[in-house]
Amino acid sequence: QQQVKQSPQSLIVQKGGISIINCAYENTAFDYFPWYQQFPGKGPALLIAIRPDVSEKKEGRFTISFNKSAKQFSLHIMDSQPGDSATYFCAASIGNFGNEKLTFGTGTRLTIIP
Amino acid sequence: DADVTQTPRNRITKTGKRIMLECSQTKGHDRMYWYRQDPGLGLRLIYYSFDVKDINKGEISDGYSVSRQAQAKFSLSLESAIPNQTALYFCATSGTGTYDNEQFFGPGTRLTVL
Numbered sequence: 156q157q158q159v160k161q162s163p164q165s166l167i168v169q170k171g172g173i174s175i176i177n178c179a180y181e182n183t184a185f186d187y188f189p190w191y192q193q194f195p196g197k198g199p200a201l202l203i204a205i206r207p208d209v210s211e212k213k214e215g216r217f218t219i220s221f222n223k224s225a226k227q228f229s230l231h232i233m234d235s236q237p238g239d240s241a242t243y244f245c246a247a248s249i250g251n252f253g254n255e256k257l258t259f260g261t262g263t264r265l266t267i268i269p
Numbered sequence: 270d271a272d273v274t275q276t277p278r279n280r281i282t283k284t285g286k287r288i289m290l291e292c293s294q295t296k297g298h299d300r301m302y303w304y305r306q307d308p309g310l311g312l313r314l315i316y317y318s319f320d321v322k323d324i325n326k327g328e329i330s331d332g333y334s335v336s337r338q339a340q341a342k343f344s345l346s347l348e349s350a351i352p353n354q355t356a357l358y359f360c361a362t363s364g365t366g367t368y369d370n371e372q373f374f375g376p377g378t379r380l381t382v383l
Contacts, residue, residue, distance in 0.1 A: 164309065187370055198273070198359050198374030199312070244311060248370060256327070257372060259304075261311040 158182055159247050161260025168267055174232040176263045178245035181226065185247040189257070190219065190230050193242045202243070203230070235267045272296045273375035275360050281381045288347040290378050292360030299365050301343040302372065303327075303335060306357040315358075318343055350382045 160179045168174045178188075189204035205212045205219040205228065212219045218231040232239055245260040273294045282288050292301065303315040314327030316335040324335060332354060336344045347354055357379050361372040 161311070189370070196376070198361070198376050200374065201371045204371075256302075256314060256317060257312075257370075258314075259312040261309055 158258050159245060159260045161245050161263060163263060164261065165264045166266070168235045168265065170235060170237060170267055170269050172235050172267075174230075174235045174239065174265055174267070176230045176243055176245070176265070177227065178229065178247075178260050179225075179227045180247050182247070182249075182258075183226070184249050185258075187248045188219070188221065188228050189246050189248075190217075191244045191246060191259075193244065193262075195241075199244060232265075235265075237267045237269065240265060240267050273360060273362055273373055275358075275375040275378050277378060278376065279379045281383065282350055283383050284351055286350050288350050288380065290345045290358055290360075290380070292343045292345070292375060294341050294360075294362045294373075294375075296362055296364070296373060297340075298362040298373070299340065300363045301337070302361040302363075303333075303343070303345045304359045304361065305329070305354075306359060306377075312359065315345065347380075347382075350380075352382045355380060355382045 158181050162177050190202045191199035192202040193199040203214050203217050205221050207223050216233045221228045243263045246257040248257045276291045299320050302317040304312045306312050313329050315333050318324050318337045321337050334346045357377050359377050360375040363372045
């Protein structure tokens with residue numbers, strides 16, 4: 156049972172372009188939505204996260220857009236660079252203190268070409 | 270940095286063998302997790318522990334067991350390894366009382382069961 160569905164599975168974007176990765180969730184109790192970035196040979200690392208009280212969060216070139224009614228959230232990478240080439244995972248959890256099991260999406264392998 | 274370390278980094282074993290993967294952390298976190306990563310399936314939670322006396326099954330615990338020897342150490346065992354347990358295994362930690370629930374991942378152990 157996949158509670159967090161992620162698409163696309165892979166994505167190729169030209170340098171300078173916008174990369175967009177989408178996720179949809181089923182459990183309306185989820186209230187914390189992070190994105191993790193993973194480089195080859197490394198463990199995932201937190202990139203950016205959002206809670207559902209806001210519709211957008213921006214950190215540098217990375218933006219999360221959140222649509223609570225549609226139960227969807229997305230990661231936008233502006234001015235994509237070759238160094239952004241990595242696998243990206245969306246995730247969700249019920250974020251109260253004491254309960255932070257993350258449910259991950261299946262991952263998107265992003266390649267930025269010159 | 271080596272805040273979360275995993276040993277071994279790579280292991281090849283045969284069907285039916287008992288295998289232990291070890292995780293140590295110097296972050297002082299109470300909470301530790303074991304995940305497996307498979308292509309196209311993302312990261313799936315095997316077991317998690319919120320303190321030394323607390324062990325909980327995750328999404329895919331069958332065929333695995335864990336031991337929390339100390340706050341800083343969390344081991345994953347495969348009692349009788351089988352080929353479909355070939356995967357990349359990650360340990361992660363998180364602190365209590367952290368609003369954003371960030372998990373910190375180790376570098377991973379690549380396990381191959383022949």
